[in-house]
Amino acid sequence: DIQMTQSPSSLSASVGDRVTITCRASQSISTYLNWYQQKPGKAPKVLMYAASSLQSGVPSRFSGSGSGTDFTLTISSLQPEDFATYYCQQSYSTPRTFGQGTKVEIK
């Protein structure tokens, strides 16, 4: 199985900050990488798919990059509604493993 490792596990940031979350795959997954946002008590929602494709309706302050084993999700200017937990997921092979999550908290 492909292991997905996110860093950091949590971070504190202020509104307006630039935030970067990284995700590393245990083997090359090309660009078969999704990013999800989850708020407490809610189902996850996809932000990015294919590493850098912005899901319809997602604000452009979110961006994704990377290929192979190393990927990044960037929030260019953190907004109050962005405080949540973020997960990466590989869609290269089954099982479609998730990273352990990164909780973005208010500083």
Added chain:
Amino acid sequence: EAQLVESGGDLIKPGGSLRLSCAASGFTFSNAWMTWVRQAPGKGLEWVGRIKSKIDGGTTDYAAPVKGRFTISRDDSKNTLYLQMSGLKTEDTAVYYCTTGPPDDYWGQGTLVTVSS
């Protein structure tokens, strides 16, 4: 508007069986590859398994912790996805979501399965 509604979650004793359902509407369910994802209380997301559309073979894949105990099936005539769970363990306690995955990315609200004696 596309919608997925899970049902069937319950409190069940270890070793027991349970069937979850996921009713789909607002999109062409028969064409969709459907996935179950679970989340244990206070924990991260875990991919459980997937079923392809019948036109793509209708095959299933499972995560190692559930393989041989869980079975995913679909009834396209009823626009419904199922997760048959048997040999339940306490570590199967979680909210179970059905989803289409991206790019459509439809999710249900989740249904809670609690495995406890």
